[in-house]
Amino acid sequence: AQKVTQAQTEISVVEKEDVTLDCVYETRDTTYYLFWYKQPPSGELVFLIRRNSFDEQNEISGRYSWNFQKSTSSFNFTITASQVVDSAVYFCALLNNAGNMLTFGGGTRLMVKP
Amino acid sequence: GAGVSQTPSNKVTEKGKYVELRCDPISGHTALYWYRQSLGQGPEFLIYFQGTGAADDSGLPNDRFFAVRPEGSVSTLKIQRTERGDSAVYLCASSLTMTGDTEAFFGQGTRLTVV
Numbered sequence: 001a002q003k004v005t006q007a008q009t010e011i012s013v014v015e016k017e018d019v020t021l022d023c024v025y026e027t028r029d030t031t032y033y034l035f036w037y038k039q040p041p042s043g044e045l046v047f048l049i050r051r052n053s054f055d056e057q058n059e060i061s062g063r064y065s066w067n068f069q070k071s072t073s074s075f076n077f078t079i080t081a082s083q084v085v086d087s088a089v090y091f092c093a094l095l096n097n098a099g100n101m102l103t104f105g106g107g108t109r110l111m112v113k114p
Numbered sequence: 115g116a117g118v119s120q121t122p123s124n125k126v127t128e129k130g131k132y133v134e135l136r137c138d139p140i141s142g143h144t145a146l147y148w149y150r151q152s153l154g155q156g157p158e159f160l161i162y163f164q165g166t167g168a169a170d171d172s173g174l175p176n177d178r179f180f181a182v183r184p185e186g187s188v189s190t191l192k193i194q195r196t197e198r199g200d201s202a203v204y205l206c207a208s209s210l211t212m213t214g215d216t217e218a219f220f221g222q223g224t225r226l227t228v229v
Contacts (some may be wrong), residue, residue, distance in 0.1 A: 002155075006156075006202050029211030037220075042222065043203065043222050043223050043225075044220055044221070044222045044223070045157070045207075045220035047217050047218075047219070050217065085213070091156050092159070093156075098170075099171045100145075100147075100162045100164075100169060101159045101162065101173070102147070102149075102157075102172065102218065102219065104149075104157045104158070104161065106154075106155055106156050107154075107155070107156050
């Protein structure tokens with residue numbers, strides 16, 4: 001069985017602070033994919049990043065960066081210099097080897113205050 | 115449209131009634147997924163279609179839930195004898211193929227409220 005844990009249910013920061021959202025996963029598959037999605041108040045899930053289990057290189061995209069540590073089964077997401085528009089619920093998700101099922105974490109609600 | 119379209123956006127129904135939720139995937143996407151998101155939780159997998167067939171329906175909670183995709187495009191999620199516990203946002207997603215190296219695009223969901 002697969003499991004994704006996002007221990008932080010809610011985080012509040014002041015604009016321009018850096019913030020890291022934690023994600024820990026469990027799977028027996030040797031090949032899998034990890035994802036981060038953003039869910040703004042409108043409700044639509046917006047894709048942010050996909051990472052293959054064989055690629056442990058960290059990735060940076062603008063103010064966003066991701067740290068994949070296979071040894072600790074973690075895939076953490078950092079927002080640098082946060083902005084009010086970053087306020088949303090963020091979900092980490094794991095795609096199984098068969099590719100047919102995404103398992104989501106419970107989400108972290110990020111509130112960025114001006 | 116360019117994205118995944120779900121209708122209706124909101125549905126209020128009485129306990130015991132039958133409802134249908136529709137999903138129009140992105141044109142050309144062969145894989146289609148249904149998820150259910152309860153308040154304050156992450157989406158939970160319900161069913162997956164590859165083409166017209168339900169390749170995996172292991173997430174459907176019970177036999178009151180059924181989904182079809184007769185022509186390999188539009189899908190309908192059907193819920194019989196609705197219960198208050200069925201209240202949630204039902205999300206549909208589609209992707210070009212069923213592999214991890216293609217992105218799944220989500221619709222905005224149908225918020226179902228059973229009163």
